[in-house]
Amino acid sequence: MMMTSFVRITLKSLAASVVLFAGSGAYAGPQADAVVRVVTQHAVPAVLNFSTHINALEDSAKSDCTAGALVPAYNAGFDAWMGLQHLNIGPVEADARGLTIAFWPDKKGMIPKTLSALIADQDAAVSNADEFAHVSIAARGLFALEYMLFDDSFNAYDQGSYSCELVQAITHDLAQTADHIAGEWTREDGFAATLTTAGAVDNQRYLSETEAAQALYTMLLTGLENSAEQRIGRPLGSFEKPRPKRAEAYRSGRSARNVMLSVQAAREFVVAMAPEVPTHTLEILDEVLAKLQDLDDPTFASVDDPMGRLKIEIIAQRIEAATESIANDIGAPLGISAGFNASDGD
Incomplete structure (x- = not known):
C-alpha cells in the first residue's frame, strides 16, 4: 500500500x-x-x-x-x-x-x-x-x-x-x-x-478512566527515567570507570540527540496531559534541553573528563527533577500515580 x-x-x-x-x-x-x-x-x-x-x-x-x-x-x-x-x-x-x-x-x-x-x-x-x-x-x-x-x-x-x-x-x-x-x-x-473509552461497558482492557490515565502517566515518567538512568547513566558508569562506549547509538553520533528528542517528546506529552499549564515542569524540561544544546558532545565522550562529566550528571539530575515536578503538575491534580511498567529495570 x-x-x-x-x-x-x-x-x-x-x-x-x-x-x-x-x-x-x-x-x-x-x-x-x-x-x-x-x-x-x-x-x-x-x-x-x-x-x-x-x-x-x-x-x-x-x-x-x-x-x-x-x-x-x-x-x-x-x-x-x-x-x-x-x-x-x-x-x-x-x-x-x-x-x-x-x-x-x-x-x-x-x-x-x-x-x-x-x-x-x-x-x-x-x-x-x-x-x-x-x-x-x-x-x-x-x-x-x-x-x-x-x-x-x-x-x-x-x-x-x-x-x-x-x-x-x-x-x-x-x-x-x-x-x-x-x-x-x-x-x-x-x-x-x-x-x-476506558470505563465503557464493553472495554475489557481499561475498566476505568483512572486505569487509562495511569497507564499513560506511567509511560511518561518511565520514558524520562530511562533517559536519565540508561541513556545517560550507562555511559557515565562510575567516576573511576566511565563507560562512553555504552552510550546509546554512539556509532551514529546520536547519543545526546536521542536524549534531547526523548525530552522533547516528554515535554509534548506533559503539555497534552496536564490539566493546567505545567509551568514548573516546563521550566525544568526547557532547562534540560538548553543544557543539551550547549553540551556540544554528541556521544557523551566527555564522561572521561571531570568537567564534561559534571555537565552530563547535571542533565541527568534535572531530568530526575522533572519527574518529581510532573507528580505535582499532573499526578496530584489528576489523582494518579505511576504503576508497574514492563521495561522497569532494563
Whole structure:
C-alpha cells in the first residue's frame, strides 16, 4: 500500500474513533480529558510520523542501499522513533515490537555476532519477509541497521551484495512493524479507541478512566527515567570507570540527540496531559534541553573528563527533577500515580 494512502486511511479511522468516543459518554472527567488529549495530540501523531519516516527509509534502501546514501533517511527514522519510543504500551509493547525496533542495551554484544553470522552464512532469510521476521531481534531494527551503516566492520558493501540485501530486509521489516503499530493504534476499534473509552461497558482492557490515565502517566515518567538512568547513566558508569562506549547509538553520533528528542517528546506529552499549564515542569524540561544544546558532545565522550562529566550528571539530575515536578503538575491534580511498567529495570 502506498504510504499516502495508508496515512489517509489511518487518519480517517482516527476521526471515526474520535466521534465514537466523543459520543459514548464513557469519559466525563479530567482524567479522561487528559487521556483524549494525549492520544489525539501526542500519541497518534507520533505513531503516524514514525510509520511515514520508516517507510521512507525502506524506499531509500530500495533505491540505494549503500551506507552513505542511507544515513539521512536512517536519522530521520530514528528521530521519529524517539518521538514514540516512550509509549511502550499496546501495539508497541505487543509481540516485543519495541525491543525489535530498538534492541538496546545490547549488553552481550549480540548484534554484531548475529549480523556476522547471517553474512557469513549468506542466510536466505533476507529474501523472505516472513522468514526474516523470525530471525533474532539482534539482527533487526534500528541498532542492527546502525552497525550496517556506521561500523567499519560492516559498512563497506556495494549495491547488489548480500549485505545490501540484508539492509533492505531490515528496513522492510521495520516498515512492516511500523505499519502494524500505526494500524493497531488508529483503526476504528484500535488502541486509541481502547484508551479513550476506558470505563465503557464493553472495554475489557481499561475498566476505568483512572486505569487509562495511569497507564499513560506511567509511560511518561518511565520514558524520562530511562533517559536519565540508561541513556545517560550507562555511559557515565562510575567516576573511576566511565563507560562512553555504552552510550546509546554512539556509532551514529546520536547519543545526546536521542536524549534531547526523548525530552522533547516528554515535554509534548506533559503539555497534552496536564490539566493546567505545567509551568514548573516546563521550566525544568526547557532547562534540560538548553543544557543539551550547549553540551556540544554528541556521544557523551566527555564522561572521561571531570568537567564534561559534571555537565552530563547535571542533565541527568534535572531530568530526575522533572519527574518529581510532573507528580505535582499532573499526578496530584489528576489523582494518579505511576504503576508497574514492563521495561522497569532494563
